[in-house]
Amino acid sequence: MADMQAGIGPFLGVFLLAHGWQSGLIGSVMTIGGVAGMIMTAPAGALVDSTSHKRLYVIVPGICTVLASTIILLSQSFWLVAASQVATAIAGAAIGPAVTGITLGMVRQAGFNGQNGRNQAFNHAGNMVGAGLSGYLGWKFGFAAVFWLAALFGAISIVSVLLIPADSIDNDEARGLKRGSTDDADKGQASGFRVLLECKPLLILAGALACFHLGNGAMLPLYGLAAAASKQANPASFVAITIVIAQATMVVVSLLAMRMAEKEGYWLVLLISFLALPLRGLIAAHMDSHWGVYPVQMLDGIGAGLQSVAVPGLVARILNGTGRVNVGQGAVMTVQGLGASLSPAIGGWMAQEIGYGPMFTILGSFALVSIALWVGFASTLKPACAGTPDDGMPTAAPAGASA
Numbered sequence: 001m002a003d004m005q006a007g008i009g010p011f012l013g014v015f016l017l018a019h020g021w022q023s024g025l026i027g028s029v030m031t032i033g034g035v036a037g038m039i040m041t042a043p044a045g046a047l048v049d050s051t052s053h054k055r056l057y058v059i060v061p062g063i064c065t066v067l068a069s070t071i072i073l074l075s076q077s078f079w080l081v082a083a084s085q086v087a088t089a090i091a092g093a094a095i096g097p098a099v100t101g102i103t104l105g106m107v108r109q110a111g112f113n114g115q116n117g118r119n120q121a122f123n124h125a126g127n128m129v130g131a132g133l134s135g136y137l138g139w140k141f142g143f144a145a146v147f148w149l150a151a152l153f154g155a156i157s158i159v160s161v162l163l164i165p166a167d168s169i170d171n172d173e174a175r176g177l178k179r180g181s182t183d184d185a186d187k188g189q190a191s192g193f194r195v196l197l198e199c200k201p202l203l204i205l206a207g208a209l210a211c212f213h214l215g216n217g218a219m220l221p222l223y224g225l226a227a228a229a230s231k232q233a234n235p236a237s238f239v240a241i242t243i244v245i246a247q248a249t250m251v252v253v254s255l256l257a258m259r260m261a262e263k264e265g266y267w268l269v270l271l272i273s274f275l276a277l278p279l280r281g282l283i284a285a286h287m288d289s290h291w292g293v294y295p296v297q298m299l300d301g302i303g304a305g306l307q308s309v310a311v312p313g314l315v316a317r318i319l320n321g322t323g324r325v326n327v328g329q330g331a332v333m334t335v336q337g338l339g340a341s342l343s344p345a346i347g348g349w350m351a352q353e354i355g356y357g358p359m360f361t362i363l364g365s366f367a368l369v370s371i372a373l374w375v376g377f378a379s380t381l382k383p384a385c386a387g388t389p390d391d392g393m394p395t396a397a398p399a400g401a402s403a
Contacts, residue, residue: 001058001062001095001099001123001126001153001157001160001161012026012030012072012085012221013026013030013221013222013225014225015072015143016029016076016081017225019076021076022352023222023225023348023349023351023352024345024348024349024352025078025348026221026225026344026348027218027221027222027344027345027346027347027348027349028344028345028348029078029081029082029085030085030221030341030344030345030348031341031342031343031344031345032082032085032086033082033084033085033086033088033089033341034085034089034217034337034340034341034342034344035341036085036086036089036090037088037089037090037092037093037337037341038089038333038334038337038338038340038341039334040089040090040093040094041093041096041097041330041331041333041334041337042327042330042331042333042334043330044057044093044094044097044098044330045094045097045326045327045328045329045330045331045333046326046327046330047094048094048097048098048101048174048175048326048330049101049174049175049323049324049325049326049327052171053166054098054101054102054105054169054171054174055098055102055161055162055164055166055169057094057095057097057098058094058095058098058099058102058157058161059157059158059161059162060091061091061092061093061094061095061098062091062095062154062157062158063154063158064087064088064090064091065088065091065092065150065154066147066150066151066154068084068085068087068088068091069084069088069147069150070147071083071084071087072084073143073144073147093330093333096329096330096333097326097329097330097333098326099119100116100312100316100325100326100329101169101174101175101325101326102164102169102174103115103116103119104173104174104175104176104316104325105168105169105170105171105173105174106164106168106169106170108170108173109173109176109316109317109320112313112316113258113261113262113309113313114258114262116258116309116312116313117254117255117257117258117259117261117309118255118258120250120254120305120308120309121250121251121254121255123308124247124248124250124251124254124301124305124308125247125251126153127243127247127250128243128244128247128248128251130149130150130153131243131244131247132244133149134146134149134150135241135243135244137149172323174325174326175323175324175325175326176316176319176320176321176322176323176324176325177321177322177323199318199319199328200380201318201380201381201384201385202315202318202319202328202331202332204373204374204377204380204381205270205311205314205315205318205332205381206331206332206335206336207335207373208270208274208369208370208373208374209307209311209332209335209336209339209370210335210336210338210339211339211366211367211369211370211373212273212274212277212303212307212336212339212366212367212370213336213337213339213340213343214338214339214340214342214343214346214363214366215277215281215339215343215362215363215364215365215366215367216277216300216303216304216339216340216343216363216366216367217339217340217341217342217343217344217347218343218344218346218347218348218363219280219281219284219296219300219347219360219363220242220243220246220297220300221344222344222347222348222351222356222359222360223242223284223293223296223360225351225356226284226351226356241293242293242296242297243297245293245294245297245298245301246297246298246300246301246304247301248301249297249298249300249301249302249305250301250304250305250308251305252305253301253302253305253306254305254308254309257269257305257306257308257309257310258309261309261310261313265382265385265386266310266313266314266317266385266386267374267378267381267382267385267386269306269309269310270306270307270310270311270314270374270385271371271374271375272302272306273302273303273304273306273307273310274303274367274370274371274374275367275371276299276300276302276303276367277299277303277364277366277367277370278364278365278367278368279299279364280295280296280299280300280303280364281360281361281362281363281364281365282360282361282364283295283296283299284296284360284364285356285357285358285359285360285361285364286357311332311336312329314384314385315328315329315332316329317384317385318384339366343363346363347359347363350362350363
């Protein structure tokens with residue numbers, strides 16, 4: 001599923017650069033798509049909570065993502081490319097909450113941390129293989145091969161999702177609603193933004209992630225642009241290498257994060273993830289060569305790999321018993337997406353005005369705000385992040401909770 005969901009994804013920047021686009025315009029079109037996805041993520045989470053056909057929320061968006069990406073092959077007009085990014089982002093908004101809901105519905109709270117860790121390890125492995133194949137095929141046959149590969153993986157993904165028996169997914173557990181509860185969670189109408197604003201640990205988590213992704217979101221595409229601009233490597237193969245290194249690191253880190261969360265809780269896992277970005281920014285600012293890609297992308301793998309396990313697990317734990325787990329996932333992804341969607345435009349224009357080196361340093365420094373929030377509110381966050389849930393644990397306070 002990883003390569004199907006990404007489509008041209010990380011290759012978009014160098015593809016448009018090869019067609020005469022400037023970095024500022026490339027960043028802007030990425031931001032347009034990011035904003036569209038951000039707006040739709042919380043409503044998508046509410047739909048996932050309310051539906052008993054969760055598999056369709058993976059299958060249909062996956063098909064739409066592949067189809068929307070092919071538009072870029074047909075035309076590089078700004079508005080068509082922007083429309084493609086909007087369609088891709090909207091289609092993909094449901095996939096994260098849907099996969100989380102399916103997983104939680106099958107293994108429940110007691111098994112979620114372990115299964116989510118394994119899910120993420122396989123997800124990152126899929127990204128790594130997909131990126132490696134995309135880079136090779138793009139170098140050998142051109143960018144069209146990247147789209148055909150995504151379509152192939154899309155077909156295989158649909159078959160895989162359909163192999164999950166529908167009756168193996170407990171829809172109450174999938175939304176964090178206790179069995180036998182009379183609360184229908186507003187029949188799926190619960191507002192993701194309301195959940196975010198009423199639960200203090202969730203609010204702090206979202207704010208810290210927004211600041212982190214404001215710096216992190218543009219790092220990979222702009223690092224590829226920096227290398228392409230300095231003619232350090234073939235653009236397609238260089239981007240593929242950056243993805244492979246990061247995703248290979250994430251495979252290992254996801255499994256380590258799963259074990260660390262079981263022993264230490266999620267607070268330390270997320271703190272380490274935030275610390276990785278400032279260091280990554282400094283290295284990227286001074287090493288835009290072929291060799292610099294290794295430490296830069298390994299640090300990306302550490303940060304993203306830790307968060308891919310810790311964030312869904314922590315949200316599911318905080319909102320356990322409320323019936324609004326996937327709305328909460330969508331709400332956190334929305335605020336997180338705000339940072340990620342603004343990042344390419346900010347980074348692209350900074351690179352154009354002051355150069356790539358200073359731009360990477362500034363982007364990396366945004367995570368210092370995340371670190372300050374996470375450490376400053378540690379007394380509130382640590383109780384919410386600690387402990388190992390079981391099926392009989394007390395439910396988390398759904399509203400106004402400070403811990």
